[in-house]
Amino acid sequence: MSRTATRERLFTAAIELIAERGFAAASVDRIAERAGVAKGTVYYNFGSKNAMFTALLEYGVERFGAALRDAAAGLAPLDQLGAVVRAELAFIGEHESFARLLLAETWRSGGDWPHAARLIRERAIGAVRDVVQAAVDAGELRTDLDVDMAASAVFGMVLTVALDWRTLQPDRPLDDVHATLMDLLRGRIAT
Amino acid sequence: MSRTATRERLFTAAIELIAERGFAAASVDRIAERAGVAKGTVYYNFGSKNAMFTALLEYGVERFGAALRDAAAGLAPLDQLGAVVRAELAFIGEHESFARLLLAETWRSGGDWPHAARLIRERAIGAVRDVVQAAVDAGELRTDLDVDMAASAVFGMVLTVALDWRTLQPDRPLDDVHATLMDLLRGRIAT
DNA sequence: AGTTTTGTACTGACCGGTCAGTCTAAATGT
DNA sequence: ACATTTAGACTGACCGGTCAGTACAAAACT
Secondary structure: OOHHHHHHHHHHHHHHHHHHHOOOOOOHHHHHHHHOOOHHHHHHHHOOHHHHHHHHHHHHHHHHHHHHHHHHOOOOHHHHHHHHHHHHHHHHHHOHHHHHHHHHHHOOOOOOOHHHHHHHHHHHHHHHHHHHHHHHHOOOEOOOOOHHHHHHHHHHHHHHHHHHHHHHOOOOOHHHHHHHHHHHHHOOOEO | OOHHHHHHHHHHHHHHHHHHHOOOOOOHHHHHHHHOOOHHHHHHHHOOHHHHHHHHHHHHHHHHHHHHHHHHOOOOHHHHHHHHHHHHHHHHHHOHHHHHHHHHHHOOOOOOOHHHHHHHHHHHHHHHHHHHHHHHHOOOEOOOOOHHHHHHHHHHHHHHHHHHHHHHOOOOOHHHHHHHHHHHHHOOOEO
């Protein structure tokens, strides 16, 4: 089997198990078993459990961030926020387990991973931030808006709502969820 | 030492350790040590590590939900949402570790505790839901608003923003954060 | 051509250590 | 008296990590 194929199988297995029970409870034995690979292969490919987790996070966050940036590319500032929110919903819909893992690990405190949290903030939340900043620069949003906090708020809101969506109403169309979220963000709530 | 005092010391110690590294990595030995209590006391009081965790969650979520409900009590529907958001921020500011643990456990998938997630949704998010519903009933919000999703969105947004606040800008006044959040929710963002 | 070497990917038994949970006899508090 | 806590020794299961060895194909040598 090719090296990259093996690594991806391990990523998938690890993401699922960590999303279910957390990092510590996902044993290397079980991850290897689910990936259909011997335990030693994990250490041949990554060197340690921690290193595998770091590689997995980098791989996923990079893709997540790229999906968000691609969604906004080329659009008018007016449309970018909606597009980014839609892209975040879509990505989470397709990579639900990874999103759960992300939510749990990003806001962990003392843990072993200051690196992980920073990565997520730079790549994923950063993409949202850039869109908000573009809207401010275009004179579309108030110039005194706290851009970082707004980006974090939008990202967190979409992330938690998306996971509720997948958990409680998985059959509901993405557009429904997207519409409600955008209504909330645009203040179209009041009568 | 009284039974309840012992339990609370154990709760505090367990919450901190679990928030730092997750449930599996927080050993009973270390929890007992941090609480200044013998290991046997844990088993005398709770019977098992899982049972302690369940009791801890019930205790914390109950208090969290009560804080949110108390904040809204007696206010006009117009003011309730702001009060609930403020109460959520304040509670997280005072019980940061518990909030981290809550975030990680609520949106976990397969885990050992579907019970935990349901509890949080009923008690904590439920308090937000009631406030949103009251606003709808008072004709203050659109009647076609998806109340459950809006409540979940507000709760998740405030939770993630609050933890970013504590992590990245702990010295910032609560009122600042509150104002930005309410601006976002009221659509006062556009120029 | 046939043989030997080399590099890469993977295997699974095994080791030292940690963990949840048990047990007990004595102490402490009310 | 009775409930609660202590201190610590102990067990068996499981965990992260190691390592000698297998498989196999491309390359190098004769």
